Amino acid sequence: MTTQPIFTLDLGSSKVALLAATLDDAGRLNVQEAGVAPNRGITRGVITDLDLTREAISEAVSAIRSYGTPEEVVVNLGGTQLEGINSQGFHPIVPVGRTITSADALAVVNHSRQVRPEPDREQIVAIPREFKVDGQSGVSRPIGLSGSRLEVTTHIITAPIANMRNLQTVIEGIGLRVADIVPNPVAAGLGFLSAEDRQNGAAVVDIGASTTTLSIYRGGGLAYCVVLPLGSGSVTADLTKLLKMAPEEADQLKRKHGRAVNMKAGDESTVEVRQIGQSQPRHLQRRVLFEIIESRMSEIARMVAQHLDRSGMKGMLPGGVVVTGGGSLLPGTPQLFGAIMREPNARLGTPKVEGPAALRASGPEWSVAVGMAAYVLQGQDSDIEPANGLDHWKERIRTFFMKV
Numbered sequence: 061m062t063t064q065p066i067f068t069l070d071l072g073s074s075k076v077a078l079l080a081a082t083l084d085d086a087g088r089l090n091v092q093e094a095g096v097a098p099n100r101g102i103t104r105g106v107i108t109d110l111d112l113t114r115e116a117i118s119e120a121v122s123a124i125r126s127y128g129t130p131e132e133v134v135v136n137l138g139g140t141q142l143e144g145i146n147s148q149g150f151h152p153i154v155p156v157g158r159t160i161t162s163a164d165a166l167a168v169v170n171h172s173r174q175v176r177p178e179p180d181r182e183q184i185v186a187i188p189r190e191f192k193v194d195g196q197s198g199v200s201r202p203i204g205l206s207g208s209r210l211e212v213t214t215h216i217i218t219a220p221i222a223n224m225r226n227l228q229t230v231i232e233g234i235g236l237r238v239a240d241i242v243p244n245p246v247a248a249g250l251g252f253l254s255a256e257d258r259q260n261g262a263a264v265v266d267i268g269a270s271t272t273t274l275s276i277y278r279g280g281g282l283a284y285c286v287v288l289p290l291g292s293g294s295v296t297a298d299l300t301k302l303l304k305m306a307p308e309e310a311d312q313l314k315r316k317h318g319r320a321v322n323m324k325a326g327d328e329s330t331v332e333v334r335q336i337g338q339s340q341p342r343h344l345q346r347r348v349l350f351e352i353i354e355s356r357m358s359e360i361a362r363m364v365a366q367h368l369d370r371s372g373m374k375g376m377l378p379g380g381v382v383v384t385g386g387g388s389l390l391p392g393t394p395q396l397f398g399a400i401m402r403e404p405n406a407r408l409g410t411p412k413v414e415g416p417a418a419l420r421a422s423g424p425e426w427s428v429a430v431g432m433a434a435y436v437l438q439g440q441d442s443d444i445e446p447a448n449g450l451d452h453w454k455e456r457i458r459t460f461f462m463k464v
């Protein structure tokens with residue numbers, strides 16, 4: 061027996077990806093169907109054109125029509141304006157020494173949410189990083205323990221209210237409901253990181269079309285995140301400008317012949333490129349192509365490395381650095397990021413899924429859609445009743461970030 065399917069929708073700057081997922085008896089994610097459509101309505105992770113985004117979602121919905129039509133979707137929220145902050149909560153247990161319940165866990169997490177974001181921002185999620193019972197730290201799941209004082213450290217992600225409203229408008233505009241909103245940095249690593257890596261520490265770098273997201277998981281929760289305003293689209297834009305190519309041609313060239321790192325000196329091989337206004341293709345040295353790409357990819361990696369330093373978690377990542385997102389498909393990307401971030405353990409992260417459409421959703425550009433499915437399906441906690449209403453996700457603690 062598998063669970064009811066849920067639908068996750070990744071609204072990206074280059075594509076919209078829709079997934080129907082279930083959980084099988086062994087607790088594994090099964091992808092039942094996956095549909096994708098190009099999207100021009102989102103810039104740097106934020107909806108800038110409602111109509112174009114609606115059209116893209118409708119196209120993705122049509123693509124999975126033979127499987128079924130969603131009534132509600134779990135949708136991501138990206139954008140460079142996402143912010144993650146750490147907060148603390150406190151909750152007395154009365155009578156003193158009684159067993160801690162799920163209501164206590166919810167209460168202490170909610171207490172940590174008392175920090176008020178600026179008036180134009182809203183909290184999306186508060187992820188428990190660590191509980192303390194009577195001063196004893198390192199508790200990942202307090203429910204069932206006895207104590208008199210419960211404390212928590214959470215990572216709270218906030219976003220501009222306008223971005224959340226636009227998300228709702230676009231989804232509801234095509235007759236769908238928003239079941240949940242999951243920030244990109246939360247979802248990015250959940251499709252492939254092991255529970256051990258999330259516990260011990262791992263950094264995930266999701267290189268999208270116009271954003272790159274760094275998520276650092278540690279202690280089972282999310283410990284740091286940032287969304288940077290550069291992605292693989294910047295590489296395409298460089299090729300377009302420097303080689304005087306049409307953007308589509310430049311993107312094709314990047315996908316077909318690109319590499320994130322240059323090759324050894326002495327190779328004089330060439331590729332054909334079509335330039336605007338030229339009737340004949342020109343021969344371009346591969347070395348030159350790789351140089352252009354490496355220079356931009358290195359810039360992105362350096363920005364990510366700066367944030368890793370800032371996070372204070374450098375040297376605390378036994379799970380290493382995992383690059384994902386469509387931009388990580390350039391050969392050599394893990395090596396380049398590993399070298400610049402000075403993390404020898406760097407690899408490519410692709411979703412680990414089963415099911416009839418598993419193959420279709422197994423590329424790194426599916427990490428966010430699959431991660432959202434993992435977050436919802438593998439993190440349901442029947443102990444903790446969600447509150448009703450539009451903003452119900454605010455009242456929920458996903459057990460994904462607590463050991464059960």
Ligand SMILES: Nc1ncnc2c1ncn2[C@@H]1O[C@H](COP(=O)(O)OP(=O)(O)OP(=O)(O)O)[C@@H](O)[C@H]1O
Nearest residue numbers: 072073074075268269270271292293386387389425
């Ligand atoms: N095979 C490939 N080789 C190199 N680059 C690729 C390949 N496939 C896709 N890309 C690049 O990956 C980018 C798209 O990645 P992805 O689908 O993860 O972005 P997105 O989610 O739409 O954007 P964002 O997360 O920034 O909003 C594009 O710039 C595209 O050119």
Ligand SMILES: [Mg+2]
Nearest residue numbers: 072073268428
């Ligand atoms: Mg993306």
